[in-house]
Amino acid sequence: MYTSIVILIVVASVLMCLIVLIQESKGGGLAADYSNNNQILGAPKTTNFIEKTTWVLAGVMIFLSVISVAFLPKAGSDDSVFMQQAIEQAATNPANVPAMQQPAATEAPAEAPAETPAQ
Numbered sequence: 001m002y003t004s005i006v007i008l009i010v011v012a013s014v015l016m017c018l019i020v021l022i023q024e025s026k027g028g029g030l031a032a033d034y035s036n037n038n039q040i041l042g043a044p045k046t047t048n049f050i051e052k053t054t055w056v057l058a059g060v061m062i063f064l065s066v067i068s069v070a071f072l073p074k075a076g077s078d079d080s081v082f083m084q085q086a087i088e089q090a091a092t093n094p095a096n097v098p099a100m101q102q103p104a105a106t107e108a109p110a111e112a113p114a115e116t117p118a119q
Contacts, residue, residue, distance in 0.1 A: 002071040009064045016057045023050050 024047055 002068060002073060005064055005068045005071060009061055009068070012057050012061045012064065016054065016061065019050060019054050019057060023047070023054065
């Protein structure tokens, strides 16, 4: 269900991008080429339709985003990371004795080559 809601949000956002590009802005936008044709062909309220569509798509995206929270996939467990580590450590160290660190192994100094007596 969550995946289908996310897909609907993506579709609505792509449609929103296209509608916003078509809208007439202060500079004219992409709709500037078609606004004269709308008046000639007898459809002067096309810009109202585009504006209403923008608001509807914005509302749909907000609604779907809020609803998607209810369908979020649940995590594997509710325990914190610290609790999980404590449980794992208790399982591997049943006496709860702190691990003793091994002393660092020191290397024996390399022996100097034996000197040969001078002849």
